[in-house]
Each structure stands twice: as C-alpha cells, then as structure tokens.
Amino acid sequence: MAQTGRSRSILDIKASHLMSTAVSPLAPTSVPELPVIDGVRLATAAAGIRYQGRTDVLLALFDKGTTVAGVFTKSKCPSAAVDWCRAKLKKGVARALVVNSGNANAFTGKTGKTATALTAKIASSATGGSADQIFLASTGVIGEPLDATKFNGVLDDLAQKAEPGGWNEAARAIMTTDTFPKLATRTVKLGKAKVTINGIAKGAGMIAPDMATMLSFVFTDAPISATALQALLKSGVEDTFNAVTIDGDTSTSDTLLAFATGTATNAPKITRASDPRLKAFVKAFRAVLADLAEQVARDGEGARKLVEVLVEGATSKNSARKIAMSIANSPLVKTAIAGEDANWGRVVMAVGKAGEPANRDKLAIYFNGVRVAHKGMRDPSYDEVEVSSLMRQPKITIKVALGLGKGRDRVLTCDLTKEYVAINGDYRS
C-alpha cells in the first residue's frame, strides 16, 4: 500500500500512532509470563502495513477442534473485518486468527469486503484451514483500502514459523497508540484437569461501552463448545470490557474473540455455560477479561489517573450503570480529577444528567473512602487536607450512594488531560 503524505493526516483515525513514546504512568509494574496453551501457535511479522520498524501482523494457528466465540462493536458502521467475523462465527470453528495493525479496513466500501475475503484466502492457503475458519481483525487507519496482497508470502512464512508461546510479541504486534502491551493469564481446575486462560488486548482511546474492547483475544485449552463459549463471553464482558470507558467514543472495529482448543488433558467436555463444573473456570475467565479491561483503562490516551466509579443504592443495577457511565464520561468530572480536585458538585451534576432515579437530598459522595457530601449537602466533618492528599494518588475511587435501592455497579475510566487533546488534536499550527 502506498503510504502517501496526503492521506495520512486526513484518514488516520488516530493521527498520532506511536507518538506517545512514554509509557503510561498507570502501566502495571510487571508484564505477566503467559504459559503455552496446547493447540495454539503464534507468530508475528513486520509486514509494513503502515508502521516502520515494528511488527504489525499476528497469526495465531489453532489445532483442529478449536471452537470460537465473539462479541463486537455495536457501531452501525462496523469494519469489514467485523462483518467477516460475525458471518463466520455461526459455525463456531476456528483454525486461524489474522490480526493486523496500521489499517482498520473500515469505511473502505466494497474493496474492504474484497480485502477480507482475500486475506482469508491467503491465510487458508497458508494454514490449511478453510476460509470459513479464518478470523480477522484490523486496527489502525480508517478509510484507507487495505492491500491484502501484502499478506501474500507473509502469512506463509508466519504459518511456517508459528510456535507455542510468544504471547508478549503477539500483544505488541496488535498495538496502535497503546503505550504498553496488555496480557493476562489464569490457571484453574476444570473437573480434575488444569486448564489455562490467556488473553491479550489493545486499546487506548475510543473505548466506550457497547462492546468496549478495541481488540482483545482470549485463548484456553478447556474443551468448551462454541455455544457455551459464546454465552460465557457475552456475560463476561458486561462487567469488564463493557464497564470501561475512556472518552465515550466507540470504534468501528471493536472485537473480542475467544478460542477454546479443547486440548487440556482429561478435562470434561463442556457444552452448556450453566454446567456447574464450570464455576471456577467462569471466575477465572472473567478475571482475565477484567484484568485486560483494567489495563485498557490504565492506558487511556493521556491518562494520568485510573478512576473507579462505584454507584450503590440505585433502583437497579442497570440504573446504577447508567449513572456510573454518566459520571465516568463527564468531561467536567474527568478534568476535575486531572486537576486533583475532589469536586463533588460536578459528580452531582453527572448524577442529575443521567436521567435515572436520584434524590438530591439522599445523595452521599465519597472520594477515596472519605465522605465529602451527604444528605444533599457538603459533609461538614471531612478533612480537606486529607482529601487533597488522597486526590494526588494515581487511583481515584468516586463512590456515589443514592440511598434508594439495592442496585450497584462499577465502571472504570481515566482522567481527561491536556495530553488527550494533544494526542488526538494533532495540532498542526
């Protein structure tokens, strides 16, 4: 694909790929070592889709019998790859996953559809799986045709060199404006067998509810049917990826796929998500999703503080979610956090605008555990020095107690800083 200076600034949905060279101050202090998952082999390459001097293609190969499930952006203008995966998910069988960064293949019209078909065909020929069993994800520039012929040869090489392991390299190959690779793992018993769940993700900006994943891929050796895996995934995202918001914007490409190779020795075959033997697995599966989702929030564009919004005492969980999202997406709340200001007035404002049941005179608001307002007024007893000190911490928890019912929820976000504007504003002048 010719990379012209002309198209760059106009077409790049993230004009400043790789401009954030500094790692987010909220990054985890260590990157986990992900164990091998039997039946999964990985390889990455620098195909020059857009970036120079870094990997931009990930190929994951799966053994026969691997099931797949997926959830996607709710955008009405999804990318061609999202369309492709949705269609192929019906059979629930996967032999390979091809992910590229640098070009989202979104808003590319018929050429986008052609590009997905060609990519799948090349991958099919390279890996031996049928094209219907190839899953695709693309992230990067929007509106620029993806030249799938670039995958010619590249995918053959990757299929040759794919090996168990290499998770860190895989997580790096799918990054765009991310400042650190995102990985998580859990090991847990399924029946008497030990099974593993590994996950990788990329995020940064444009993270919002309604399938808030950006790109994330989860892999397990547990033998779980596609139907059961789909149910696990759908319920799993609700309080993890769908409870993260950076700026309220939703990508055209958000994709979360889960693959189960079924290769774990002596593990019972699971066909229903409600199977009681799944209990520990479900917990671990959600922990992986939650871990990755939190890492996405920690890498929000320009983020300097991780913000946890807890809402309790709402009339329902759904109502609590709406109020929590209203707070988490409020530019005034987010700029106050950036300014280390325990500005509960703005929290009241965000509660009020959510449109959900709330009684001003029953509201209580806490910042990092200190009650600053209750019964519709400032709490006269709180210590300003203490609160000011707490607001300097890298993680801020805003708790709102509505005093109406038992509905509660939790949402993660980050602060809104000048760096966010700089990253996305691409100031030319």
Place this chain on the structure above:
Amino acid sequence: MAQTGRSRSILDIKASHLMSTAVSPLAPTSVPELPVIDGVRLATAAAGIRYQGRTDVLLALFDKGTTVAGVFTKSKCPSAAVDWCRAKLKKGVARALVVNSGNANAFTGKTGKTATALTAKIASSATGGSADQIFLASTGVIGEPLDATKFNGVLDDLAQKAEPGGWNEAARAIMTTDTFPKLATRTVKLGKAKVTINGIAKGAGMIAPDMATMLSFVFTDAPISATALQALLKSGVEDTFNAVTIDGDTSTSDTLLAFATGTATNAPKITRASDPRLKAFVKAFRAVLADLAEQVARDGEGARKLVEVLVEGATSKNSARKIAMSIANSPLVKTAIAGEDANWGRVVMAVGKAGEPANRDKLAIYFNGVRVAHKGMRDPSYDEVEVSSLMRQPKITIKVALGLGKGRDRVLTCDLTKEYVAINGDYRS
C-alpha cells in the same frame, strides 16, 4: 457568606471563575443595542455573593399583567431556584426576576429551599409583588449555602433605581465563565403594532441538550398569555438551545424564562400559540433564541472554532438529531477540529456509535462544503490543499448525508482544546 479558602476549590463547580480574561475569538464583533421594553425595568448590583469588583445581582421588575413561561434543566438534581420557578410557573404571572451569579444554590439541601423562599420574600417586600410572582435563578458555586440575607437592602436599592434599559449591564451581571455578554433583539409586527423581543443569556461550559440554556431570559412587550408563551418557548428551544452542546454535561441550574408585559400599544391579545397573527412574532422569537444559543456555543470553554453539524438523509428528524449530537459530543471529532484536521474517519465512527439507522456504503461527508467521502469511501476527487485551508477557518461545518430518508437536523458545538482542560482542570500541581 464567608468565603473560605477551604471551600473554594472543593465546592466550585467552575473552579476558575473569571480566569478566562481573554474574550473568545469567536465572540460577535459588536454587541447589539437593545431597545427599551415598556413594562420592564432593570437594575444590577455588586452584592459580593462571591466575586469582588463586579456586579452579581440582577433585578428585573415587571408591570402588572406580565405573563411568564419557562423551561428548565432535565437534571434529576435541580437547583433550589429551578424547583422554585417550576412551582411558581403554574399561575403564569410575574412581577420580578432576581438572578444572582456566584452561587448556584444547588445541592444545598433544606437550606437551599429556605434561601429561595427568603429571597422571594425580600424581593416581594422590595417590589410590592407577591412572593408567588417572583422568579429566581442562581448560577455559580454548587453545594455552598446561599446566604439570602445578603439580598436584604440590596433588592430594596435595586427596586428603587431600576430603570428601562441597561440590558448590557444585565447581561454582564449574570456571567460566570463567559468571556462576553450575550444579548439579542428583534423588532417585529404583531397585528399592526410594533413589538420588541429582547434576550440575554449566560453559558460557557456544561451546556448540553435536555434544556441546554444555562441561564437565559427573554422579554417582550407583546400581549401573549402565559399558556401561549409556554407553548412558544417549548417549541422554540428545540432547534435553538436544545441543539447546542459544548461538552455533553448538563447543569443543575439550566433555566430559560420568557416574560411578556403586554404593554405594546394596539397589539392584539394572543391566547393561543397557533394564532395565525403570531407568525412573524414566532419567527422573530425563535431568531432571538437561536442568536443567543449560537453565542453560547461561540463562548464554549476554550473554544477556538464554532462547529455546525448538519445531518441530512436520515430516517427522521429525531434520528438526525441523535446522529448530529453523537458527532457534536465526540471528543475525537472535537479534538480533530481543534487540530484543523478534516478527519472524516472519526465522523464515521460517531455516526456508527449513535445507534441510529445508517448505511456505511451510502454515507457522504463534507467539511465546509467539500465532499471528502462518499459511498463508503474516501472521495478521490477532493483537493487536500483546499480542505486544509478551509479547516483553518473559525467556523467549521460538518455535513453528513446518510442517503436513507428525508430527516435532517442541525446542531452547534465547538472544538475541544487544551484550554478547555485547563479551565476545568484547575491544575494544582
């Protein structure tokens, strides 16, 4: 009210009152001269509610027979003044309006209610109208009790010195983070009589749909019943104040009140909004609301560009509004405009996340009249140099043609700049 250093940063919903000393570059080049409206007298004072060295109280006195209508924030946590006005609106009669800046009397519990009653009582005694005919609005700090005894004496003085005219001073007295006073006027025929419509407004941040006015007051000498005036106001805000968004946040205090003195000589008495004689008046009334609403957008916090979002070809006007608001509230679109980047990929994203009917492959997108994308792809014919030049203009029009139906709508917003973050972030460190 004692102004302690302690409460300032915690309680101030706009921590940086008056910090923006520079006038918005989008301010109108001239301030209109508003004519006298018979039956309206105005006076302002510096009562020291919060600010030093500026006026912060406005008293408007109305002759007997003045009708009133109002629309308010949809916040579930409205200010005490909003509660007061809603209750008093039922009778539809007004003798006075008291507005203070510096303290919003919001989230102040029972003391807030007491403060509104006391303010109305003092105003009643000063003006001779019954307390039920006194309308109130407050803007400024949230959560800080409003010491209504401050109005003792002040309102007496104001009632004494109130005079026809003084609109500019009135508009200045209600400002908070505004960088310029907002005034509009139209003169029009009603029957054979000449009638006048004057309006003032304050805005800046926290401007969003669902009654997006902040504070605005409109005055006319036309003899219009309260019921008819309410209908005019309700329909009038739909495409004016409710079609403006700065940051998607909604104040607890948003208030728009309209007063009709009925003093215009020989004007026909109007009792129904559908009265055909009102046609020219309705047009002028909406023009005043639209003028004020645009001034609010032009004074968005940190705004450097006025952004007009036009959506056409939607399945309905309501659908077009939702899509336009999704674009206007998108931080990624707004930062791109700040960066003078015709980033239509982000516009596609915002269309997609609105959840309304949209067909990727029928979308066309224009920036300041130049089509940059159509039929789901980049428009190969547009001239990048021309578009880059157009993006440097102070007003940017984004037009989205959906190609589905006849629904169209228009929304005004501004760009999202580092200055917005600075104004609202109150960076302490």
